[in-house]
Amino acid sequence: MEVFKADVAIVGAGGGGLRAAIAVAEADPKLKIALISKVLPMRSHTVAAEGGAAAVTRPDDSLDHHFNDTVGGGDWLCEQDVVEYFVAHAHEEVVQMEHWGCPWSRTEDGHANVRPFGGMKIERTWFAADKTGFHMLHTLFQTSIKYPSIKRFDEHFCVDLVVEDGRVQGAVVIEIATGAFRLIQAKAVIIATGGAGRVFRENTNGGIVTGDGMALAYRHGVPLRDMEFMQYHPTCMPRTGLLFTEACRGEGGFLINKDGYRYLQDYGLGPAEDKPRNKFMELGPRDRVSQAYWHEQKKGRTIEGPFGSVVHLDMRHLGEAKLRERLPQIYELAEEFMGIDPAHAPIPVLPAVHYTMGGILAYGNTASSLPGLYSVGECSSVGIHGANRLGSNSLTELVVFGKVAGVEAAKYAKSVSITNPGAIEKQAESVQARALGIVNQSGGAERIAVLRTEMAKSMESGCGIYRLATDMQATCDKIGELRQRYKKLKVEDQSKVYNTDWLLAIELGYLLDVAETIVHSALKRKESRGSHQRLDGYEQRDDANFLKHTLAYYNGDSPPRIEYGDVKITKSKPGTRAYGAAGVKADEERKKQGAANG
Amino acid sequence: MSNRRPYVRSMDGWWKRDPYFIRYMAREVTAVFVAAYAVLLLVGLVRLGQGEAAFNGWLQYLKTPWMLVFHLIVLAVFCYHTWSWFNIMPKTMPIMFVGGKRVQPGAITGTGLAASVIACLAVLFIVRGMS
């Protein structure tokens, strides 16, 4: 097997991976970086992010505001010291992106513009039209070309990490074009492989978002944290699940039910006003807005469409000029995919799975419990999103923690050496045998598409916006059954050149493992918090018992072992999550209390 | 030794594959007619230099039936040449702003075509006036 000797290997070349690679290169140009991606870097799903990247900018804004918005938005399940670091470094990172050429949208006088976003008290979301993720990804990719120490392995599929002597020492990849295996030897490995939304049926995610890195770290003993918290984005296209950015609401769009009524005011997000008001109505946090849809549906006030019940995203009052200028991609999506002109008709939307709040347990410096292994981005749980992520925090997360991961991994790589390359190569050989085993195994008759569809349907019913113990248990059983049936998979394609069938089979393995952590974590969390909401006796938040992180540990063929970890609280004691008028009142009371405590 | 064997497809007859390419080739071919007519005018210039008789001979030649047919063809070709020229002209211009608004490609093409029509009418008027 061909061996490439790197100092730092990065698995995943999206926003987080690219930023980390640049950080390593800038920390020490002599370090050899292997940047591994199963697709060309500009195909990474960062490209689909639309709305923006949050960073405290305006003089009337403050780090404390961003901190409180994030911690409250996460329903107090955030690691508050990490959030403090995050909000403090957001601005410098978006400025760094600008210096690298990111075409941020501007005010008339040439400064970067900011727009309102859900759950944010003051406008702080930097944006590049409605294609922020696209522009950030391309800026990072094109900038990364400047650094000769970054060697890219495009279209190389990672099948396993190599852990030797208690630390990670490399990764084994398949060169997709030829089917050849390669060992990437490395002293530090950063995982930046994205989320796992494809375990669900309707989702905004691209085909590649299959939880690869999460599964790899998990199988090597690193816990996956807070996996039960899956974000439903409230405004997605029916059937395909394609995303209509939150910026539609930030620019002033309304969500209305079948009576043309802005129903969010019935769910603690009101009162309704004509102009968008931060943390009110449509600018409430995503979990609340998605949950409101669910209630409206139960009340029979949603509109029945060919692909399920929908509500209407009404932007007609914004006018065509503003829509084409501020939301050009949305306009195109509505017109080309749905035949709807948003300036003249409302868009039918419904919630779909969008973001994985949980992931590989990462400390504030992005390191994990496995020495040499770091993680960044949606695949990691570094502790800033808690039980519900605020929109525009995750693009900022990529650049803030991408840099941290790069710097830390570089430091670590310089402090260790590879002492037993023979043992690593031997492990790589057995990884190769296992990966080939999937395509070569005989006697099975299970089909990839069948197992995948059963998994996705079951996850949708068990881990929806509102959850019941019976449904969750049924899904636990189903996923367990699917994991067994997976061993009897029949892979049709036996070729070596671009055998995508084989890779889909390996991805299915990752999806099933991650799905199991999600549903078991959900079943065991007997409370409702953020985006994990139950209707079976556990409708309230239970800080006494569950102000804790869920940790899912790999347990071979058996379901994951669920344990719990503490939450780091510094400045913000758990309070009521209040938005709309109630939120304003809660803020005032908190201020009064703060003054009283002096 | 990998199993890759990239397959390169032939470009033979590429211009027949799409109406867009056929129109492009037609546009390029019009340049030949432009060159041919330039030669004709050059000959006229030479005849002018050779005296009135020679020039009148050239004018007579232009009135022969074959030359009339030639001129009709050239007129049609030049119309297509002009139209396709101004159609592609916006692509050669940098982004321009007039009064804060971006100049649209249609405006450039339209202006060019309008200028051509006016120029032709002007020449026709002048020639009419002289004869």
Next chain:
Amino acid sequence: MADTEKIIEIQVLRYRPEQDKEPVLQSYKVPFTDDMSVLQGLQYIKDYLDETVSFRWSCRMAICGSCGMMIDGKPKLSCKTFLREYYPQGLRVEALAHMPIERDLIVSVEDFVTKLESIKPYIIPKEPRTLEQGEYLQTPQQRDMYEQFSSCINCMLCYAACPQYGLNPKFTGPGVLALLHRYNADSRDGGQAERLGLGYADEGFWGCTAVGYCSEVCPKGVDPANAINQNKMNSAINYFTRFVTPGGADK
């Protein structure tokens, strides 16, 4: 379902280098509804009819640039092209033109990536600025001068459209030259001189004969034909003046 299921015939140009001497069309009958894209049709084929069909895709919303292919001879994104437009006659799907076929609908992208990397596609700052000084100032109008050229999703439909690229693979090509122009036109960038050597070369701007089909097929309105051809004037002027200006320097 709103519509009753109809069947459409999709012909796919197959090529498996390990068993096929050359590409061959294979026909599939796919049940579809009016909202289904060609990509969804291909996914149905792969899921239920023939797992060995290989093709690239990801985002499904025309932003990742993975799913470019020739649909009835025209370069299109399969996620944004709908089966209903080809009913009842059926359609033919082939790998993007002018690039070598690796496998089925997958073309070799090495040439494109190499060229993209060669043009210094990053900001070479005109003047230095520290992070503490904040962002460079750039008015909305300055941003307009390059924004459309920065919207390229690298889908390579323009390469499949460009006959000059098909005839001469040395030509840098529409997408990469548009990116070169994007950086030259960015008010923050001072690296024009470094990039124009490549642009003014024969394989650069002058490899283009203004066919214009690239801009026709571009799904994002980048208009690479404009990016390239607006530079020819400068290039011509530069050609004549470079001996006159001090040091023969490019401006």
